[in-house]
Amino acid sequence: MLDVTFYHNPDCGTSRNTLALIRHAGVEPQVIEYLKTPPTKGVLQDLIARMGMTVRDAMRERGTPFKDLGLDDATLTDDDLLDAMMVHPILINRPIVVTPDRVKLCRPSETVLDLLSSVPPGDFHKDDGTAFLTDERIEPGPELVDALMATHLLVDDLQGADRTFFRFRLLGGDVIGYGGFELYGRDVLLRSMAVGPEHRGKGIGRNMALLLMSRAFDEGGRQAYALTTTAAPFFERIGFRPLDRANAPASIAATRQAAGLCPSSATLLTRRITL
Structure with a gap:
């Protein structure tokens, strides 16, 4: 043991x-x-x-x-x-x-x-009732594209060495969502967060975001950003605060999302990444 x-x-x-x-x-x-x-x-x-x-x-x-x-x-x-x-x-x-x-x-x-040699069998829940997740890195292929298109998220900028994407599952194996980030030194753009319709409203998105920020932290990320037209209340619930896009660091302002793919009406939010 x-x-x-x-x-x-x-x-x-x-x-x-x-x-x-x-x-x-x-x-x-x-x-x-x-x-x-x-x-x-x-x-x-x-x-x-x-x-x-x-x-x-x-x-x-x-x-x-x-x-x-x-x-x-x-x-x-x-x-x-x-x-x-x-x-x-x-x-x-x-x-x-x-x-x-x-x-x-x-x-x-x-x-x-x-740290464990195997994933525990069967779904399991935290003491607040939300499900434990597993994450696995994936390439931005058709599986991710289909999931993002189904939730009306951007798919035109998935390729790039600075982009990392994950598939999220319940411990029992069911795929429940996808997400990723772009890493620019200490700055991290969270992106492509999609939760399956049947798993929404169960705290899955929050747990996915925390896992994504932890993975980015391990790679040197210390400040997270997100651009969204519809999900600002979600990000604010997990500690993000709105930031005037004119005050975005150059690394984030230069991303394809900030530079043109997201409309000017999209909200930029940020929070410090701590464990």
């Missing part, structure tokens, strides 16, 4: 869901409630390095004293930030999952599947 160590905060929904998914896969991890038993500074530093993250990226801001402690000061060193995490373990983002080969901050919960 896979040897897994799980740094857990039972008050965190993402942490609870990730632990439930690991157990659904038939694995019983060693659970460490890190608020009660925090890792040493050296262990935490090693975990962050093995995750391939910066110390700042591994810090949690929401629901913590991050702002009150002035930790948004860009002049603080990694050592300063680690010291703050030792005094206030709530600043350690969660859940951190450790296997013999990898360490990963599993946000959203589905990303723990990257």
Whole structure:
């Protein structure tokens, strides 16, 4: 059986869901409630390095004293930030999952599947009732084109080295949607998000967007953008805010969608990508 160590905060929904998914896969991890038993500074530093993250990226801001402690000061060193995490373990983002080969901050919960040897059998749901998803990279072929055309989304700009697309399934195997992003350094344009008609209104779109942003984060993306004529309320519900298109970074303004394919009436929205 896979040897897994799980740094857990039972008050965190993402942490609870990730632990439930690991157990659904038939694995019983060693659970460490890190608020009660925090890792040493050296262990935490090693975990962050093995995750391939910066110390700042591994810090949690929401629901913590991050702002009150002035930790948004860009002049603080990694050592300063680690010291703050030792005094206030709530600043350690969660859940951190450790296997013999990898360490990963599993946000959203589905990303723990990257560490497991197989996808758990059968559909499974989070504690808010939304379904767990799997994602797989696909080429922008006829399958994607048909799905996007069925939902009246753009198909004229699918080709390009900076574009990545995914097929999303329930754990039981049913295809429920598609999505992708264009990556330009730290800037990410979310695009081509299509959910099958029978799966709408079930939180699938939100979970897809979070997975897409997590995948973009792994590749260096830190600021997400979206252009839409109809879905601005959806993006605002997941933390995006409208941005005047005149203030778009050059990388986003130069995309085919922003430069001409989307009408001038399309809303541009943005949010910072954090895990």
